[in-house]
Amino acid sequence: MLLKHFNFHSPKTLESALDLYDRLPDVRLQAGGTFLLNSLKMLKRRGAKTPQNVISLAHIDELKGIKIKGGQLVVGAMTNIDEIYGSPLxxxxxxxxxxxxxxxxxxxxxxMATIGGNLACRYTWTELPAVMVALEAKMHFKGARGEEEIVAAQDFFKNAAKTDKILTHVTIGKDDGVSAVYFRAKKSPYVDIPLLSLGIKTRFVRGKFTETVVAVNNCVAFAQRDRTLEGFLNKSRIDENIPDVALDHLDPAIYDARSSDYKKHMFRVGIRQALRDLTGRHA
Ligand SMILES: Cc1cc2nc3c(=O)[nH]c(=O)nc-3n(C[C@H](O)[C@H](O)[C@H](O)COP(=O)(O)OP(=O)(O)OC[C@H]3O[C@@H](n4cnc5c(N)ncnc54)[C@H](O)[C@@H]3O)c2cc1C
Known part of the structure; x- marks a missing residue:
């Protein structure tokens, strides 16, 4: 299906992208295009209005790449998921x-898909938001007049991932003293999108959980922290019973939101498995 007519802009610098973003009416950003092009087709199919202008970020080198700088991992917004997976850092x-x-x-x-698209697309089911919340990442934006904004990932997603700026990069503190695990369950055997996902990060100090962050993506709301489970774990010692006992200390508002019995079950499976991995690794 052909798309409706629009003007395609492909700036080579962030500055010119910001200038276009400021000046042009009715504009959408394109990163990898995996969601955007599909959404333009859907709008056309429904007979709805489509944007007049699309600004591609694909040729802006300053938005690409992964490095460690000053003890922080810095990932450019236009770094694709495959490059992230392949990074030795x-x-x-x-x-x-x-x-x-x-x-x-x-x-x-x-x-094709980029970390920026995954974080800023405002679909509640993409997976990197929970990862950013678990790792206490910071998200760096630039506005049309060059103003910079740095937002903690958990605050960005608490505010429903709204922005009128361009995400330029994310930063995450590198910390080899921290243990972290990830769990995700598939929604369907046919299309590989998640039903739910979660990331847990903790620092074990003298046999106890400390500084624990439990980031949950229930896929119907943006990634959020389970403070009830965090509070329980941060009062706990590492113990073989913890993965089971922890299941009595969950915030039901997160796990019960529009969840089938299967999904609630999978949350418990995931939390138990993640905690077994964490405590087993430390044993
Ligand atoms: C078939 C399929 C299966 C998928 N399965 C999974 C999965 O299992 N897990 C998962 O996590 N994801 C999954 N995804 C999502 C995928 O990982 C991408 O994250 C997502 O498609 C958007 O990334 P993109 O770079 O293509 O963004 P685009 O489609 O180009 O952009 C989407 C929107 O994001 C915003 N945006 C993008 N970059 C910026 C920026 N730098 N600053 C501000 N706003 C920006 C803009 O509003 C833009 O219109 C799947 C996608 C598809 C199509």
């Missing part, structure tokens, strides 16, 4: 990002 706590990237859809999608 993702060790220690950052391995959580590698595991999540490996699980995303098919090789074709991983080659």
């Amino acid at each position: 993702l060790t220690g706590n950052l391995n959580l990002l590698k595991v999540a990237a490996r699980n995303i859809s098919s090789q074709l999608i991983r080659n």
